[in-house]
Amino acid sequence: MTLLITVFAAVIATTVWYVKPAASRLKVGLLVWMYWGASLMWLVDAIFEYVELKAAYFTPDPIDLLNDAFLGLSVVALALAVWVAVLLITDPNDRVKQALRRKK
């Protein structure tokens, strides 16, 4: 479930990066790299688990499924939080600078 959620996040981030011209400036590429890197690593993890569990890999216990889904969403949220932090620090649209100047 974690792998599935991360792959969906990677595909959505890649699509946004490709379709929106402003995405590169807004560092959407950072999300693309993080999600694809994690997806590939979890894919390897899934292959090893499949080799060990065989068909049982596809019928997990509901509690494990729920925990994995919760983890997947948390991973997506963590990457988004990192992206927002980088965006605010690099401030490509000078929004933070403008806000700070306004307060003075």
Add this chain to the structure above:
Amino acid sequence: MACFAVPAVEAVAVTAVAFILQKRETARATQVVAGTDSPIEEHKTTLSRKLKWLRNLLFGGAFLLAFEHVWHGEVVPWFPFLTAVESGEAAAMLHEMATVGVMMAGVITLVWVGMVLVSNALEKRAAKLQPRTADENA
């Protein structure tokens, strides 16, 4: 247990190589500007930039996997940071790093090699099309 450590170590090594290469490329570009070398090919992606793609994939994935390990209680914020070492399962942890970890780093590197090959092919195609387009415009 600590499989993400292998891609993380590779990421550090790749970062160092990319840094050294970028310095050399910058020095070479300066020489070109001074007119002491052949003209620079502007459409070509430099090797250091391609290495940064690999670095980003490795660091991004290792970071999110590290979070997963914290989630499962396999990595803790106190010494020795890995619960497998604390509970005497270091051999199992090293085995996992040698199998799953190495495979993770290998798959990411293979995907990156594919990306570089596609990028090289696209650059070659663009270079072939460029003179033809220039002729058509003339």
